[in-house]
Amino acid sequence: MLRDTNIEFRFRVYVKEEPYLGIGRIELLENIQKFGSIAKGAGAMNMSYRKAWQLVEDMNRLADRPLVEKRLGGSNGGGACVTEEGLEVIRKYQELEKEVRQFIDHKAQEIRF
Amino acid sequence: MLRDTNIEFRFRVYVKEEPYLGIGRIELLENIQKFGSIAKGAGAMNMSYRKAWQLVEDMNRLADRPLVEKRLGGSNGGGACVTEEGLEVIRKYQELEKEVRQFIDHKAQEIRF
Numbered sequence: 001m002l003r004d005t006n007i008e009f010r011f012r013v014y015v016k017e018e019p020y021l022g023i024g025r026i027e028l029l030e031n032i033q034k035f036g037s038i039a040k041g042a043g044a045m046n047m048s049y050r051k052a053w054q055l056v057e058d059m060n061r062l063a064d065r066p067l068v069e070k071r072l073g074g075s076n077g078g079g080a081c082v083t084e085e086g087l088e089v090i091r092k093y094q095e096l097e098k099e100v101r102q103f104i105d106h107k108a109q110e111i112r113f
Numbered sequence: 114m115l116r117d118t119n120i121e122f123r124f125r126v127y128v129k130e131e132p133y134l135g136i137g138r139i140e141l142l143e144n145i146q147k148f149g150s151i152a153k154g155a156g157a158m159n160m161s162y163r164k165a166w167q168l169v170e171d172m173n174r175l176a177d178r179p180l181v182e183k184r185l186g187g188s189n190g191g192g193a194c195v196t197e198e199g200l201e202v203i204r205k206y207q208e209l210e211k212e213v214r215q216f217i218d219h220k221a222q223e224i225r226f
Contacts, residue, residue, distance in 0.1 A: 003128060003177070011122035102204075103213065
């Protein structure tokens, strides 16, 4: 039996039962890193600035150390950068994603839905 | 560093890019098995009969062999039962879920978000 099947998965990290990291938040961190700004990072993924700001606040609060450093003020709402801790979190998330992907692909060959 | 973190995950099986199995569909199959009826199985999870019927149609179409056998007619829309194939699919899904759960729990100890 060879069927055209594939398995998609998602995972979320919670801290004290609160959502901390998911695919959308990781993408937001990557975009902030890329554009050096929460507003531009959010805009690149069609997320409102308000929403992005709230997510950054939540992540910073739940992290051991802030993931994003905000620079307030300026005509476009100030810049922002992802901290070392933030870059490490992105890396860990992507590492886990890759490993789970490999695990599921391997298992799927045995299980065959 | 010991923080109160946990990781939740979900996966979906697709056949030819079409959704085939997910946590909701597996729960529906379990409920149909439990109540012997699509209507009652759907009701137990606050799903409309119409929606449940459509999901069963989709799964049966995408599976190698039907997962649910419907008996039409009767005052309450007829009974239904989960086939051997359907029970096997439930078992496989739960097995993969358990194995991915163990894998993620193990990895999370190394990664430490």
